[in-house]
Amino acid sequence: MPRSKTALLIVAAGRGTRLGSEIPKQYLKLAGVPVLRHALDRFRAHPEIGTIRVVIDPAHRALYEAAVAGLDLRPPVEGGAERGQSVMNGLRALVEDAPEQVLVHDAARPFVAGSVIDRVLAALDEAPGAIPALPVADTLKRAAALDGPVEGTEDRNRLFRAQTPQGFHFKTLLEAHEKTQKSTTDDAALLEELGLDVRLVEGDETLFKITTEDDLTRAEQMAGTEMEPRMGTGFDVHRLGPGESIMLCGIEIAHDRTLIGHSDADVGLHAITDALLGAIADGDIGSHFPPSDPQWKGAASDRFLAHARDLVLGRGGRITHIDVTLICERPKVGPHRPAMRTRIAEILGLSEGRVSVKATTSEKLGFTGRGEGIAAQAAATVLLPAEAP
Structure with a gap:
């Protein structure tokens, strides 16, 4: 499948409340550069990425404009109250570009390796969906709460940690969202519900999502911030x-x-x-x-x-x-x-x-x-x- 028709959708409409900041985490700076800009620069450097659309909260328009200053991007897309609606809005905004495939990426994952993008795109030649993932290395315990008694140990041998960018045939993902009308933190799950093939490709430990203060510290160190x-x-x-x-x-x-x-x-x-x-x-x-x-x-x-x-x-x-x-x-x-x-x-x-x-x-x-x-x-x-x- 030719990849000149690959679109990128970056979901950046969240508020990131767990960090305790009124500035959403995607606009915080690493080495003086907003988290969102780190991700954008890595995708823009990839030769097979075409149209790029970013889904944002309109209340954060000024932060967004500061983050993308100097970039020639299409206007941002208005996000919804939940992630599923934000992705749907972004997909509908891409319809006029008629992409053949789309990558959906979380803005709070700034360190995207070109090799991961390559693996996701290659898998789309054989399946309608592909996601980067890493095997679970830690022993998994089941309990009702963090401070509660252990109820059992789970088999980790067939478990993987999903990451983004997740890749899809564009029409397939759009139809999956329209059919299910569900909000999800993982777009591949919609294809799974419909019985469609989603392939796993090797992810990368640097593709972690910034969620906590410790994640931010790690990201600062990776960005070379002294x-x-x-x-x-x-x-x-x-x-x-x-x-x-x-x-x-x-x-x-x-x-x-x-x-x-x-x-x-x-x-x-x-x-x-x-x-x-x-x-x-x-x-x-x-x-x-x-x-x-x-x-x-x-x-x-x-x-x-x-x-x-x-x-x-x-x-x-x-x-x-x-x-x-x-x-x-x-x-x-x-x-x-x-x-x-x-x-x-x-x-x-x-x-x-x-x-x-x-x-x-x-x-x-x-x-x-x-x-x-x-x-x-x-x-x-x-x-x-x-x-x-």
Whole structure:
């Protein structure tokens, strides 16, 4: 089958929430280049790839345009609420190009080897579908939950880990999606349900999908990104006034007074936000969220911290540790410390082992000792792509 009619469909409409970033993982940077661009450059270098269409979330159009700047690509395709609908939208957009075969690839797999593309395309000469895969090497245990008892051991001898790009005869895949109308994380499964032949070809360990923080670290190392540590500090204070509760480190605590400020006056999150901004040398919380701007009146401070997080991630960086100390006589922080650590970890996409929350008093001295206000100081450690001094 001539391969000049091979189209590529890259599915990039996901949000990648497991990394804890508002910037989807396909737009995070490896060695200063977005993950999506890494994948695109590898496919574009292959001589047998013709039309390329990328399926995106319209809300991320600006991120997409930045990622593909300088490339001569067809307009992106609007994705659906689920992956199956996104693939269907992409296939329908390709109909006018009349490709004979199509490769469907996950944008979060940046390292595509030309040899894998070759093997998938070669298999399509003999079958309507082909996917790269690797044999399962680990012993497989069956259990109801990760922390539950082992119920049995599975035979791994005939099991394989599916990867992408998955290749198909174009009309066959389009018809399979139209017939089944199912959402799936694996397009080959639709052909399997219809009893059609799907061939396995040898995959590649470098074709892993970026899903977790550890995956991102591995991808940074493969992309040749030399990372350097940076540290920033932050300090914040708010006075106390009449009220019934206060916000501290993202947790509402019942109290006979409240913290006064333009936003929700969460001194803990404000100090962490400034620490992160300091680590990347990008001003302070007031320069990003001016107290004179009415849109931030009463705003939840987790929005400020999420913004600082995304600035770090947008520069190809990673947050590795947060340490915050709350300074007050009351309320007692100890009973709320676990919930505070959990909330900060959720906002930043970190494990709780990377978040420290401490508290101290000022021995009745100063404004905190007199119960006039609460202060917080924080330190943040991040890794950023190395720069020349």
